[in-house]
Amino acid sequence: MRYLLLLLLCLPLAALALDYRVEIDAPQALQPLLEENLDLLQLRSDDSLQERDLEAMLESTPAEAKALLETEGYFSAEVSVQRDGQLVHVRVNPGLPVTVGQVNLQFSGAVTQVDDFRHFIEAAQAGWTLPHGAIFRQADWDDSKKAALRPLLLERFPRASITASRAEIDPATRSATLTVSIDSGPLVRYGPLQISGNERYPESVIRGQANFREGGDYRQQDILDYQSSLEKDSHYSGVVVAPLWEQLQGDRVPIGVTVSEVKRQKLELGLNYSTGDGPGVRLGYEHYNLFRRGYTGSVVYDWKHDRQKLDLGLALPRETGGYSHAVNLHVSHEDVLGTQTDSRSLGVFRIRQVGNIESRLGLEYVLEQERDHGVLSRDSKALIASYGWTQRAIDNLLRPSSGYLIEAQVASTVGELGSDTRFQRGYVRLANYWSPDWLHGTLVTRVEGGQVFAADGSQVPTSRLFKAGGAGSVRGYQFESLGVKNSDGTIEGGRVLATSSIEYQYPVTQNWRAAVFVDAGDAASSWQSLNLATAYGVGARWLSPLAPLAFDLAHGNRDKRWRWNLNLGLAF
Structure with missing residues (x-):
């Protein structure tokens, strides 16, 4: 017997752990609050729990439950705890909740002397989540105090603070009187x-992007916009913008800007291949400090056996309000299905980037010649004014699963000035990534459409007409092989365009997705002659550290052929 007792004493403590169940009898809306917070439930799996600990918890549970219920506005709750062997019953009668009877917002400090003091009062009231008659909840009380303070912190009074706050509960009337005192x-x-970290480029590149000036009223949004603008600037790889509160003198706070600069020059070489276009080479060069003024010069040359393109660009640094200016010279040659096109254009652009929205106003002069099997078929020139607007909102550029693109463009010749004919052009593209909870994967959709209005379509530059086919358009067909077909088999651009795509991406591993898709589209001389070419296919998506890499194998139903494409970047 002595050895048996000794053996029992040596048993692991886990074998003697308490085993009990808890049943809570409370209104359904309050059940999660109690189940997720009561010690009686949270510590039940603790192996070190002993009988005396359980007894202590049974005794403290009524007070603990009442404190939790008060956070939801119930200040007269009745709670009882009863133990029946290994079963613990917790019964809760919350009673009636306390509601808000009166709200007092009190302001002091310099804000009371400004002309638009009423604006701050109205902003505080608009964000207040505990109006008269609302149930008094602790979370709403905390949120309301923050909302009352926030308008001051965001604009002109960033040192504002709550000096006092009281919630006086009257159990007899079940009402709460709320008082908040704020010193601006x-x-x-x-x-x-x-400015620190600036060595290679002139300070004017940094200073010119601030949409505020020394002596102006402080606004937090100014700081955020300034940070965002500098982050998008190609001169810098890292930026931190912050008020230097430790250096506050009187009413003036210095603004610290710390930048990490990129190297002054960049050279890029890219290789690509697809069944429709064959091998290709892309060579790019950028210099970020031309004329020692922070101007960015760029040269980009793209080569494929059937088309070559050269772009020369000059971009000026961003200015106040997100504006920048650019000049671009474009020269290209294409030989697609027997049609040779030589194009030259010179354009000046005013660009504005605010958040994820870019707008672009431009004026371009275009010269083009088109030959069908060596015979000149089009010789056109045009002076074109254009406006483009793009919003790109993607959750993650490297691993996209949610987001959208909206792109719209309008363009028109400047009367007959410098142009062979008058024409107007409109284009719109919409795309979306969607990953609902019920769908194990991502749905990618895209639609685009456009139209050219012209009295004489033969005088419209080819680059302003529409063609379809290839990656990013209708997969399963050669690049720009869908358009107006001439009697000799050559393809010309059409006045109208419509394409669409729907794709389902299934996650195979963390970095790989399988895809199935259906594409459709065409370009034609009119909507009546539009005949959609369809295609279907499968693909693989590798979420690489640089950008998503897409491999597609697609079947074009019109010519009954399979073609494949390899593409780096987002689906739009």
């Missing part, structure tokens, strides 16, 4: 910019 502190203005 001083009205803060911008001090000087303090």
Whole structure:
């Protein structure tokens, strides 16, 4: 018997762990609050729990439950705990909730002296989530206090603080009187910019992008916009913009800007291949400090056996409000299905980037010649004014699963000035990534359409007409092989365009997705003659560290042929 007792004492503590169940009898809306927070439930799996610990918890549970219920507005709850062997019953009668009877917002400090003081009061009231008659909940009380303070912090009074807050509960009337006192502190203005890390490029590149000036009223949005603008600037790989509060002098706070610069020059070489276009080479060169003024010069040459393209660009640094300016010279030659096109264009552009929205206003002069099997068929020139608007909102550029693209363009010749004919052109493209919970994967959809309005379509530059086919358009067909077919088999651009695509991507591993898709589209001389070419196929997506890499094998139903493409980048 002595050895048996000794053996029992040596048993692991886990074998003697308490085993009990808890049943909570409470309104359904309050069940999760109690189940997720009561010690009685949270510590049940603790192997070190002993009988005396359980007894202590049974005794403290009523007070603990009442404290939890008060956070939801129930200040007269009745809670009882009863143990029946290994079963613990917790019964809760929450009673009636306390509602908000009166709200007092009190402001002091410099904000009371500004002309638009009423604006701050209205902004605080608009964000308040506990109006008269609402159930008093602790989370809403905390959120309301933050909402009342936020308008001051965002604009002119970033040193504002809550000096006092009270919630007086009257159990007899089940009402709460709420009082919040806010001291705005001083009205803060911008001090000087303090720039560090800038060595290769002139400070004017940094200073010119601030949409505020020394002495202006502080706004947090100004700082965020300034940070965003500098992050998009090609001169810098890293940027931090922040107020230097430790250097606050009077009402002026300096703004610190720390940048990490990219190298002054960049050379890029790219190789690509597809069944429709064959091998290709892309060579690019950029210089980020032309004339020692921070201007960016670029040269890009693209070569494929059936088309070559040279782009020369000059981009000026961003200015206040997100504006920048650019000049571009474009020269290209194409030989697609017997049609040779030589194009030259010179354009000037005013570009604005705000958040994920880019707008572009341009003026271009275009010269083009087109030959069908060596015979000149088109010789056109045009002076074109254009406007483009693009919003690209993607959750993750490397692993896209949600987001959209909206792109719209309008263009018109400037009357007959410098042009062979008058024409107007419109184009729109919509695309979307969608990954709902019920769909194990991602659905990628795309539609695009366009139309050219012209009295004489034969005088419209080919680059302003439409063709379809190839990656990013209708897979399963050669690049730009869908258009207006001439009697000799050559393909010309059409006045109208319509394409669409739907693709399902299934995650195979963390970095690989399988894809199935259906594409359709065509370009034609009119909507009546539009005859959609369809295709279907399968593909693989590798989510590489650089960008998604897509391999597609597609069957074009019109010519009954399989073609494959390899493409780097997003689906739009």
